[in-house]
Amino acid sequence: MFYTKLPGKTDRESPAVGNAFPGYRFLIQAGYVRSMGKGLNALLPLGKRVENRLKEIISEEMEEMGGMEISVPLVSPLELWEKTDRRHKTEAPFVQFKDRSGRDMVLSPTHEESVTFLFKDCIRSHKDLPLFVYQYQLKYRDELRPRGGLLRSKEFMMKDGYSFHRSYVELNNFFPTIFAAYQRIFQHCSVPTYAVEADSGFMQGSRSYEFIMSHPKGKNLSIRCNSCEYKASQNIAYAEKDAHVEDLLPIEEINVGAFTTLHALQQQLQVSMDKFCICTLYKCEKGLFITVHRADSEVSQYKLQKLIKSCKAGPPDSSDFDKLGQNSRCLSPFGLPEDVKIVVDDAVVDSCNLIITSGEPDFFYKNVNFGRDFDANIVGDIVKVQQGQSCSICGGTLYQDSGIELGHIFKLDDYYTRAMGLTYQNLRGEFIYPHMGSYGIGIGRLMEAIAEANHDERGLIWPYRLAPYKCYVMGTGKSPTIKEFVNNLSEKLKDIALVDDRVENIGTKFKDFELLGIPLRIVVGRNFLEKSMVEIYERKSGIIKEIKADKLMNYLQAWMQEQVKESRIAK
RNA sequence: CGGGAUAUAGCCUAGUGGCUAAGGCGCCUGCUUUGGGAGCAGGAGAUCGCAAGUUCGAGUCUUGCUAUCCCGACCA
Structure with missing residues (x-):
C-alpha cells in the first residue's frame, strides 16, 4: 500500500479535542479515526484495518470455544422490548421511529431480545443445546452524555455473544470458559485488565463480571482488596462495617x-x-x-x-x-x-x-x-464502600480504583427465554426455559484503550497483531535504483507494508512513522547504493540494525514468525 | 436535563468597537534539498457557527438559537 493513496493524512499538531486521552488524540492525529459529531466516529482506512485485526483476534477465541458467528438486524420492533419489559425498566437510551406502515421500531441498544426471538424457533429439543453464537453489530444508544472519543459513543460496534443452556448449572459451568477467553483476548490486545463482580442492572439476570483496564481518568470505579483477590464494581462492593457497641443512653x-x-x-x-x-x-x-x-x-x-x-x-x-x-x-x-x-x-x-x-x-x-x-x-446495605474499609473476606484493606470497562459478561438466567416464551423439551418431554448468558466487548472502546495503553510521547505503538501494516518502507534520495528496489519490495510485501512514497524530507517521514505506530521501519537509504545494506528499526524496542538487502525478505519472514509466536498466549 | 466554557480557512491559533480579518501548519505550481517536520519564489483557500439587536461603524458588545468541549445521573 502506498501512503499517498491513503485518505486522511497525519496532522502535525495535536487535535483540539478537549482533554481527551492521548491515545485518542493520536488516533485522530495519525488518521485512524475522525469524529463526525458528538458520539459519532468514523473509521478511516487505517482505523478500519485495526478494527478488522481486532475482530480476527476475538473471532479466533469465539470459534475456539465453539461459537458461531451470526448477524441480527440493528433495527428491531419495539414489541420485543415490551415482551421483556425492558422498555420501561430504565430511562433506556432508545431511539424509536415508525416505519412506513406505522409500526414502532427501535435502533437496538443491545440485542438480547433479537437473538432470543431468532432462536425461539430454532431451539426445540435438549439436543439443540448448549448453543453459543456471537456477532459484530452496531449498537445505538442515545447516551445522556457521550464522552471521551471512542470510549462512549452513541453508535458503536460491539462483539456480542449469547449462549443458551439446558440449566443454570450448565450456564455456570460455561462461565469459566468465556471468562478465560476474555482474559486471553485482552492479553492479545496488550491491554492489562482485571475482572470485577458487577451489577447486571438493565441487562437483568443474576451475576456479571466486568473487565476493567485500570486508568486514572477512567469513569468506572471498582473496589479492590490489597491482600486477597476480592474485586467488585463499586455499585455492588461490600465491606466490613464497624459497629460501636456501648451502653444505650437515654435520648x-x-x-x-x-x-x-x-x-x-x-x-x-x-x-x-x-x-x-x-x-x-x-x-x-x-x-x-x-x-x-x-x-x-x-x-x-x-x-x-x-x-x-x-x-x-x-x-x-x-x-x-x-x-x-x-x-x-x-x-x-x-x-x-x-x-x-x-x-x-x-x-x-x-x-x-x-x-x-x-x-x-x-x-x-x-x-x-x-x-x-x-x-x-x-x-x-445501602452505602458505598469507602477507601480504607476492611475486606469482609480476609480483613485486608480495601481501596478504590478507577478504570475503563472493556467487556462485560452476564448470567442472564432464564429472564429472556421466559419473557419471550423460548422453551425446549427435556428427556421427559417437559418444556423448560433455557438459561442464557450474554457477553459483550466494545470494539471502538477497546481500540482506544489499546491506543491508550500502547503509546509514547511520539505516537502510537501497535501490538504486532493489531498493526494496520506490519512494516513501513521508505527510500531516501532520488536514486532510481533505490526507487526501483522500494517498488519491488512493495510488490513482494503487498498488504504487509505501507510504503511511504511521498517526496518529503526524511524527518517528516520518520515523525509520521512514529505517530502511526507501525511495528517495523525499513529504510532504503545511505548505505544501499554502495554497500547494499538496508536499515531495520523496531518501533517498540528501538532496536536498529542494518542487513544485506538480499537477505531482507528472509529476515522479514523470520521476524514476522517471531512476532506471531510472541503474541501467542499459552492456553 | 442541570452547571460551566467555547465557536475565526482542512488543522492549530492571534485579533483590546475603527483601514482590505493576521500568522503558522497543511494544500497547489516551479526550482532546490533528502538521515530527523529543510529552503526560495509564487498561488488558492473565510459569507469570522446561525439569526436578530445596539452603534456612524460589530469577528469584538447584547439577546435568542445551533453545535462542540468540560463537570453530574447512564454504559461496552
Whole structure:
C-alpha cells in the first residue's frame, strides 16, 4: 500500500479535542479515526484495518470455544422490548421511529431480545443445546452524555455473544470458559485488565463480571482488596462495617441553633463523624423513601434501588418535601406520614447512641438507637464502600480504583427465554426455559484503550497483531535504483507494508512513522547504493540494525514468525 | 436535563468597537534539498457557527438559537 493513496493524512499538531486521552488524540492525529459529531466516529482506512485485526483476534477465541458467528438486524420492533419489559425498566437510551406502515421500531441498544426471538424457533429439543453464537453489530444508544472519543459513543460496534443452556448449572459451568477467553483476548490486545463482580442492572439476570483496564481518568470505579483477590464494581462492593457497641443512653433533644454544615456541628459537639446519621429523600415509581445512613458513608443509588426493587430511584421534587411536612435541611425518620418508607443502612442498626435530625429546624436528637427510638420498613446495605474499609473476606484493606470497562459478561438466567416464551423439551418431554448468558466487548472502546495503553510521547505503538501494516518502507534520495528496489519490495510485501512514497524530507517521514505506530521501519537509504545494506528499526524496542538487502525478505519472514509466536498466549 | 466554557480557512491559533480579518501548519505550481517536520519564489483557500439587536461603524458588545468541549445521573 502506498501512503499517498491513503485518505486522511497525519496532522502535525495535536487535535483540539478537549482533554481527551492521548491515545485518542493520536488516533485522530495519525488518521485512524475522525469524529463526525458528538458520539459519532468514523473509521478511516487505517482505523478500519485495526478494527478488522481486532475482530480476527476475538473471532479466533469465539470459534475456539465453539461459537458461531451470526448477524441480527440493528433495527428491531419495539414489541420485543415490551415482551421483556425492558422498555420501561430504565430511562433506556432508545431511539424509536415508525416505519412506513406505522409500526414502532427501535435502533437496538443491545440485542438480547433479537437473538432470543431468532432462536425461539430454532431451539426445540435438549439436543439443540448448549448453543453459543456471537456477532459484530452496531449498537445505538442515545447516551445522556457521550464522552471521551471512542470510549462512549452513541453508535458503536460491539462483539456480542449469547449462549443458551439446558440449566443454570450448565450456564455456570460455561462461565469459566468465556471468562478465560476474555482474559486471553485482552492479553492479545496488550491491554492489562482485571475482572470485577458487577451489577447486571438493565441487562437483568443474576451475576456479571466486568473487565476493567485500570486508568486514572477512567469513569468506572471498582473496589479492590490489597491482600486477597476480592474485586467488585463499586455499585455492588461490600465491606466490613464497624459497629460501636456501648451502653444505650437515654435520648436527648439538643438545640444546635442555626448550624451551617455537619462538619461545623461535628466540631461544635466534639464527636466523630460516624456518630451522625444522614437522612435523604428519594423518589421512585413506588413512592417516597427516606434513607438513613451513617455520616462516614454515602448512599449507593444502585444498592438502594436493588433493595427497594425499583429501577429509577432519584432525587425528589420540592413539592415532595411539603408532603412530609419537613424541609430538606432537617429530614428525619421521626413523625413521617405512613406512606413514606424508611430504609436504614445496617451500619446504623449496629451502632449505638447516634445523633440525628429531629424533623424540627434547629433541633437534633442525641443518643438515638435503632429499634428503641425509631424503626425501619427495610434494613440493608445501602452505602458505598469507602477507601480504607476492611475486606469482609480476609480483613485486608480495601481501596478504590478507577478504570475503563472493556467487556462485560452476564448470567442472564432464564429472564429472556421466559419473557419471550423460548422453551425446549427435556428427556421427559417437559418444556423448560433455557438459561442464557450474554457477553459483550466494545470494539471502538477497546481500540482506544489499546491506543491508550500502547503509546509514547511520539505516537502510537501497535501490538504486532493489531498493526494496520506490519512494516513501513521508505527510500531516501532520488536514486532510481533505490526507487526501483522500494517498488519491488512493495510488490513482494503487498498488504504487509505501507510504503511511504511521498517526496518529503526524511524527518517528516520518520515523525509520521512514529505517530502511526507501525511495528517495523525499513529504510532504503545511505548505505544501499554502495554497500547494499538496508536499515531495520523496531518501533517498540528501538532496536536498529542494518542487513544485506538480499537477505531482507528472509529476515522479514523470520521476524514476522517471531512476532506471531510472541503474541501467542499459552492456553 | 442541570452547571460551566467555547465557536475565526482542512488543522492549530492571534485579533483590546475603527483601514482590505493576521500568522503558522497543511494544500497547489516551479526550482532546490533528502538521515530527523529543510529552503526560495509564487498561488488558492473565510459569507469570522446561525439569526436578530445596539452603534456612524460589530469577528469584538447584547439577546435568542445551533453545535462542540468540560463537570453530574447512564454504559461496552
